Amino acid sequence: MFKLIISSLWDFRKSWKNYLVFSLFYLLLSSYVLIPFLGYFLNRVLLLVSSGVLINSAAFSLLLDPRGIIGLIILSTLAVIFTVIQVGTYIVLAHKNNRNQAVLISEGFITSIVSIKRMLGLGALYLALLFFLILPIVNIPIMPEISEIIQFPQLLMDTLMGNIITRSLYFLLIALFIYLLLRLIFTLHEVLIEDQKVWTGMKNSFRLTRKISFNLLFKLLLMNLILFSLGALFFTLLSSITGLLDIQVNYILRNYLITLASLLTYIYSLLLIPLNIIFITKLYEQAKGETPREDRLKTHNLSFLANIEHKLFRLLKKKRILLPAMLFLSILATFFTGLFINQNTIYAGRDVAVISHRAIVQEEFENSLEGIRASMEADIDIIEFDVMMTEDQVIVLHHDRSLRRTFNLPYQVNDLTYEELQNLEIAPPEGFPDQDPFLPTLDDAMETASGDAHLLIDVKTNGDDEAFARELVDIIEYHGMEEQAYVQSFSNTFLSHVQEMNPEIITAQIMYYTLGDLTSLDVDYYTAHHGMLSQSFVRQARQDDKGIWVWTVNTEEAIREVLQYDIDGIITNQPLLVKEVLGRSVEEEEGEH
Incomplete structure (x- = not known):
């Protein structure tokens, strides 16, 4: 063998x-x-x-x-x-x-x-x-x-x-x-x-x-x-x-x-x-x-192809320096291109937004007002949280349709009114902030984040996209946060309603898999699963003038991997780790303020 x-x-x-x-x-x-x-x-x-x-x-x-x-x-x-x-x-x-x-x-x-x-x-x-x-x-x-x-x-x-x-x-x-x-x-x-x-x-x-x-x-x-x-x-x-x-x-x-x-x-x-x-x-x-x-x-074979090939190899054989010269020029061009890219995409100093996933900075309860406050204190660039609508069209902060995982209750959020949800008897799970309301509303979140905080609202739709979009846009406009509150969703139909109701609100399409021409998506950002990232995807997004946020990136290895691409933000459960990799410290940022 x-x-x-x-x-x-x-x-x-x-x-x-x-x-x-x-x-x-x-x-x-x-x-x-x-x-x-x-x-x-x-x-x-x-x-x-x-x-x-x-x-x-x-x-x-x-x-x-x-x-x-x-x-x-x-x-x-x-x-x-x-x-x-x-x-x-x-x-x-x-x-x-x-x-x-x-x-x-x-x-x-x-x-x-x-x-x-x-x-x-x-x-x-x-x-x-x-x-x-x-x-x-x-x-x-x-x-x-x-x-x-x-x-x-x-x-x-x-x-x-x-x-x-x-x-x-x-x-x-x-x-x-x-x-x-x-x-x-x-x-x-x-x-x-x-x-x-x-x-x-x-x-x-x-x-x-x-x-x-x-x-x-x-x-x-x-x-x-x-x-x-x-x-x-x-x-x-x-x-x-x-x-x-x-x-x-x-x-x-x-x-x-x-x-x-x-x-x-x-x-x-x-x-x-x-x-x-x-x-x-x-x-x-x-x-x-x-x-x-x-x-x-x-x-x-085709005679003209054979003739071209014979001439090419005769040229390479006659001018032996030609092939090494071409390789040398390629290496030289690649070196300076790589040097330029390395100087401009090195981790430290990158203008990449750090986005706290579900408003978590360290060990806060997910989608809580405590998490929003912690994100603001840590000077996180964008605070992301999930919202869904109750039966009586009140928008509350929660990720799952069911309350089973978070509160061990056998109910669906959209099957109950907000009052019924507040009257439920719950045993507060570990880490739940005592001073926070059970399932805070979007109004509560925006009042807590009033000021310069930027919010990324991840909408979990429940079927009536237009009514949900109308309520969401009204709340954003009421708090005057059209330039600070971004809206993302898996539902492109929902995002289209938001765009129609208020074009000033920035929208982002969440995606983990795509087929076809993305230019037909009328959104400002692609919120892409980190497994989707490739040079061709990023290049196409830039050609379409779209921003790129990446979810959910939690380890140092994964953070450094996604930073090899031209992205605009990282959604993470470890925002302090991302800031560290980016070379940002709390002390430095406080000094800038």
């Missing part, structure tokens, strides 16, 4: 430039053509079944509409085709190199495209379904950009992982998918090399892996463990160089080496896929057991 690994590394060494060039080419192609096309197609599907965007649990309604199901099947099929072209090119290159036959990158690329016709049929539909199921759950390192379009909600993942039964089912499902992937691992080899239809290729792959599936898994794991160890050793040695340098030049050179290591890590990740394909191709030849075996792979 070690001979097979060494042989794979040797084959890669002979043609690494070809693999790197194709990896970069396909990255550009997917980033600027394929992924935008898939995104456009998805948006067209969403326009058929909705207004163009589905947020949170509404996203799953796509699976209840026949047009949505057909659209997702087509989308998955296209994703499979794009993946087949990428992996197929690597297979053609690996197969020909394995037989010491000359092959062009364009030759492998066109051959993979031609093979698509053999992918049509029920087999392709099966692969598309498998791809659609696996991609959101398992982060496959092939065309990772697709996961920006089809992804599993982080909040749902957290919920699954929080229950031992669902967690066990999840891991069983992962094990099943891995098993299926292993049994189907030679499908594309059969389609490309043996000129088989995809369904026949799948059956042949099952036959070839019948007795070696777990052995195959072990070999793949060992191969990647060796690659990972070599990469880790190299980058560890690279980073340790800074410790041997003089302290006066260490800072600048250290940042340069970090940038260099990041670039090399990225290139290394691009090359991991072809390395694995080379190894799998050798395992395939071994599984076929025919030595020597007739080469049935017929390649295809």
